[in-house]
Amino acid sequence: MTTLTDPPKASFRLSMLIYDSRYRSITIQVVALIGFLIGIAWLVNNTLQNLDALGKTIEFGFLKDPSGYDINQRLIEYTSRSTHARAAFVGLLNTLLVAVMGCVLATTIGVFVGVMRLSKNWLVAKVMTVYVETLRNVPVLLWIVFLMAILSETMPKLKDYKTGAANMLFGNSIAITNRGVYVPEPLFSRSLGDVTVLKGIYNDSFYFGVSLDLIAILAVFIGGLLISKLIKRRADVIQAATGDRPATWYLRLGVIVVPTLIVLILLGFHLGFPELKGFNFRGGIHMRNSLVALWIALSLYTAAFIAEIVRAGIMAISKGQTEAAAALGLRANKIMSLVVLPQALRIIFPPLISQYLNLTKNTSLAIAVGYMDITGTLGGITMNQTGRELECVLLLMLIYLVISLSISSVMNWYNERVKLTER
Amino acid sequence: MKKSVFFGALTVASLAAGAVAAGTMDDVKARGKLNCGVSTGLVGFAAPDANGTWNGFDVGVCRAVAAAVLGDPTAIEFVPTTGKTRFTALASGEVDMLARNTTWTFTRDVDLKFEFVGVNYYDGQGFMAPKSLGVTSAKDLDGATVCIQTGTTTELNLADFFRSNNMSYEPVPIETNAEAQQQYLSGACDVLTTDASGLAATRASFENPKDHVILPEIISKEPLGPLVRHGDNQWGDLVRWTLNALISAEELGITSANIDELAKGTNNPEINRILGTEGDLGAMLGLDKQWAYRAIKAGGNYGELFEKNIGENTPIGLARGLNAQWKDGGLIYSPPFR
CATH class of the missing domain: 3.40.190.10 (Periplasmic binding protein-like II)
Incomplete structure (x- = not known):
């Protein structure tokens, strides 16, 4: 029988925190953490003390007061009697509007340019190269200001429409002026009305109406899509069983289009055309120059980056894939859409997310052209009129943080779904 | 151990440093330059000319203050501010005073913690x-x-x-x-x-x-006037009375042309008090006797500044209107110098 004894345990000494490699890394981390926390505490304390010396306190009560200013572009009801919080909400919606429009257009242009840059046609490829290199190598602020200047200096003036020197396009339905573009708006003569939600909260700051017309149309449209999917599945079953695929395209199109059309007619859908009355065009949707300039500039700029991402994604797919697809007899465009792009998407997605985030954050340059996004309302006029810089900027940072995190979590969820499952 | 003592000491030291605020006048004198916030360029009120020299009605107030404190109307760093940046610039101490067609309102005076020292232009x-x-x-x-x-x-x-x-x-x-x-x-x-x-x-x-x-x-109603930060009354008094000196000078007929003559002494005690030949109002402000003399000499009295920069003979062509002296039916009125 052998007896095993534990080796003698060295008693813990303070110097071991530095000289014993088992503890050293923990010691360093704890010291660094304490230093970091002290640094933060000092910054916060210093800020509060200096604010106190100026006689200012941090409070957000001003958000409940009437704002007193008007905002030209508003997606929800707003008057100068509404609260500062509501002005911020109007600004937030404007930010989201231009961000969403920008992401859609940037993706469309970006994919197109990225694919075209790989074209075998020398001229097309070079033109796309020039596009990418000029767009992405000039600061986006300059593009925004440049586009705005072009729009307000070169588009027809309003008085040209009065004197007849300029005419509306497409049968008096679209007017392009140096104040913006007026396009027809959808109207419903037998409208179902709106449901107002969030009324009465925080001095009526966050209520908005949801159009029942839109919900009805969407419901019917989505229902049509689902039925069309069922028809496709049935066709698949028949094809698997008999080898013949029944022609279903007219059925599938019909179940989407016909019910939607019926709903539109029931609701009394018609277009409201812009008309020149008094100082301005009335009626129709007014897309202000500030919106157009910001939207186009942000889209073109971000599209240049997206194009590079798309090109990289496509080039990362091995040539063998293309050749194999060609050997199967697929045509070039089919190869691209069925074989290369689906695989490239997996590579494209992660960097694409960060481009969407960039575009969204870049919308804060809106103030350069007087677009009333949240930086223009909460971080601009509200901040100025109330003098609450710290509160407004903190709120702004928080809001942008929430928007960005939401976008990236949605995109990451999608990325998780499409990524290659490796076994 | 030593590290945490060091951090503790650092914290205490920096907190103590953050709370100290020196008098603006001492700062200006030590710097040898007045930081004056003006607009980004409004012809007649504040705009740089072809040589980069700032000119205008609001600039005149800056020059008068610089002349009174530093004895040199050109010892000024002009800081162009927009409608948005002006209050932050003043509150943070980037500028010592704002002379930038800014409307005197309740919230700016009370809530934003500024001190409007008077009105140099009644506007609307x-x-x-x-x-x-x-x-x-x-x-x-x-x-x-x-x-x-x-x-x-x-x-x-x-x-x-x-x-x-x-x-x-x-x-x-x-x-x-x-x-x-x-x-x-x-x-x-x-x-x-x-x-x-x-x-x-x-x-x-x-x-x-x-x-x-x-x-x-x-x-x-847009009463426009120069403003300073709340809480430094010595500096506020100085800017206020420099403006009043310009206004009183017009009322009493002191112009940049005759000021040297009048500074030798006159029969009017108020003129003598302003120009420092009688009493010592300057000492009460923490300055010498000649402060108002220099302020008026820098660009002339209120009326002269008005005529030279925005008056009827300039391209801007504004009539005196509400901005005439009270004796002529306007609102421009200075409390007495005594």
């Missing part, structure tokens, strides 16, 4: 429109597109005016006066609104000033 908000638009009154502007400088009281007045008259309008917010001009001239807005003096100054810089009218309605 007006509208400018091209003659070809055929508008004769602001009441005809229903539905018009209006260019406004954002971050100013004009934004709020405009909302109130249209609201109380039951009219609609489309505001186009703009950051600086130069952009406002460009947007207005390109026809992106129908009318331009700001203080009437600002409109006159802007119109003067147009190629064809005659093609534009300033509508008769004045929709607000």
Whole structure:
């Protein structure tokens, strides 16, 4: 029988925190953490003390007061009697509007340019190269200001429409002026009305109406899509069983289009055309120059980056894939859409997310052209009129943080779904 | 152990440093330069000329203060500020005073913790429109597109005016006066609104000033004046009484031409007190006897500054109106020097 004894345990000494490699890394981390926390505490304390010396306190009560200013572009009801919080909400919606429009257009242009840059046609490829290199190598602020200047200096003036020197396009339905573009708006003569939600909260700051017309149309449209999917599945079953695929395209199109059309007619859908009355065009949707300039500039700029991402994604797919697809007899465009792009998407997605985030954050340059996004309302006029810089900027940072995190979590969820499952 | 003591000491030291605030006058004297916040360029009020020298009515106030404190009207660092940045610049100490057509309002005085030291121009908000638009009154502007400088009281007045008259309008917010001009001239807005003096100054810089009218309605009271931070009364007093010295000088007939003559002594005790030949008002401000003499000499009295920069003989062509001395039926009035 052998007896095993534990080796003698060295008693813990303070110097071991530095000289014993088992503890050293923990010691360093704890010291660094304490230093970091002290640094933060000092910054916060210093800020509060200096604010106190100026006689200012941090409070957000001003958000409940009437704002007193008007905002030209508003997606929800707003008057100068509404609260500062509501002005911020109007600004937030404007930010989201231009961000969403920008992401859609940037993706469309970006994919197109990225694919075209790989074209075998020398001229097309070079033109796309020039596009990418000029767009992405000039600061986006300059593009925004440049586009705005072009729009307000070169588009027809309003008085040209009065004197007849300029005419509306497409049968008096679209007017392009140096104040913006007026396009027809959808109207419903037998409208179902709106449901107002969030009324009465925080001095009526966050209520908005949801159009029942839109919900009805969407419901019917989505229902049509689902039925069309069922028809496709049935066709698949028949094809698997008999080898013949029944022609279903007219059925599938019909179940989407016909019910939607019926709903539109029931609701009394018609277009409201812009008309020149008094100082301005009335009626129709007014897309202000500030919106157009910001939207186009942000889209073109971000599209240049997206194009590079798309090109990289496509080039990362091995040539063998293309050749194999060609050997199967697929045509070039089919190869691209069925074989290369689906695989490239997996590579494209992660960097694409960060481009969407960039575009969204870049919308804060809106103030350069007087677009009333949240930086223009909460971080601009509200901040100025109330003098609450710290509160407004903190709120702004928080809001942008929430928007960005939401976008990236949605995109990451999608990325998780499409990524290659490796076994 | 030693590290945490060090951090603790650092924290205490830096907290103590953060709380100290020196007197503005001492700061200015130590620096040898006055930091004066002005507008980014409004002809007649504050704009740099071809040589980069700032000139104008508001600039005149800065020069008078610099002359009074430092004895040199050119020892100034002009800091151009927009409607948005001006208050932050003043509150943070980037500038010692603002002389930038800023309206004296309750919230700015009380809530933003500033001290308006007086009024150097009584103004009101007006509208400018091209003659070809055929508008004769602001009441005809229903539905018009209006260019406004954002971050100013004009934004709020405009909302109130249209609201109380039951009219609609489309505001186009703009950051600086130069952009406002460009947007207005390109026809992106129908009318331009700001203080009437600002409109006159802007119109003067147009190629064809005659093609534009300033509508008769004045929709607000805009008392414009220099301001300083709350809580430094010595500095506030100095700027206030420098402005008053300019105003009193006009009332008493002290001009930059005759000031040397008058400074030898006169029969009027108030003139003597201002110019330092009798009593010692300067010592009470923490300055020498000659402070007001230098301030007036720098650019002339209030009336001279007005005539030289924005008066009827300049392209801007503003009449004295409300800004005449109280004896002539205006509102310009200085408390007595005694």
